[in-house]
Amino acid sequence: xxLKQNQNNKMIESTKKQFTYxxxxxxxxxxLDVREFAKYLKSKQRRAALRQFQEIExxxxxxxxxxxxxxxxxxxxxxxxxxxxxxxxxIHIHNGHEFVPIEIAKEMIGHRLGEFAPTRTxxxxxxxGVGATxxxxxxxx
Numbered sequence: 247x248x249l250k251q252n253q254n255n256k257m258i259e260s261t262k263k264q265f266t267y268x269x270x271x272x273x274x275x276x277x278l279d280v281r282e283f284a285k286y287l288k289s290k291q292r293r294a295a296l297r298q299f300q301e302i303e304x305x306x307x308x309x310x311x312x313x314x315x316x317x318x319x320x321x322x323x324x325x326x327x328x329x330x331x332x333x334x335x336x337i338h339i340h341n342g343h344e345f346v347p348i349e350i351a352k353e354m355i356g357h358r359l360g361e362f363a364p365t366r367t368x369x370x371x372x373x374x375g376v377g378a379t380x381x382x383x384x385x386x387x
Contacts, residue, residue, distance in 0.1 A: 265352045267330075272352055275330035279303075283329055291356050295327045306331045320345050324360025339363035 265272055268286040275283060280302050284295040295302065305326060309319045313335060320338040333352055338345035339359050346363040354362065 267352075267355055272330060272333060275355070276333075278330070280306075280329055287327070287356050291327050291358075294325070294358075295329070298326070302326060302329055309335055309337070318345075318347075321359065324358065324363065326359045328354045328357055328359060330355055341365045 267275055270286065275286075280295060280299040284292045284299070287295055301323075305321070305323070306329065309332065312319050318338055319335060320340070322340045324339060328350060332350045333355065335350050336347055337350060337359065338347050339362065340346075341363040342365050348359075348362045
């Protein structure tokens with residue numbers, strides 16, 4: 247009985263799927279520089295990453311320095327393509343009103359920072375204002 251349970255546990259452990267991006271593990275992707283990683287992106291993100299590779303590399307080095315000092319990483323640059331070196335970091339992205347804290351996950355690789363900090367919120371309709379209804383006009387007098 248114990249032998250069957252051990253075999254079942256081993257099967258469950260072996261069937262856990264490792265995260266891969268275009269056939270590469272996260273460790274292999276982190277070893278690549280931005281231009282090498284850009285080869286694995288889709289065309290639109292690849293072009294953006296190749297155009298702004300210096301900006302991305304500067305941002306990654308700045309985040310490493312700030313994370314060593316335990317300072318929050320804040321940015322207004324919503325167009326930055328997320329690269330594997332940013333995975334696991336908590337970045338505060340500006341949405342036009344405030345900085346929204348975002349934890350960068352493996353699944354976010356290749357997307358832009360701005361996709362995860364929405365600029366528009368759902369409208370919350372409150373009560374009618376003074377003068378908006380007939381009943382509120384009488385209360386005003």
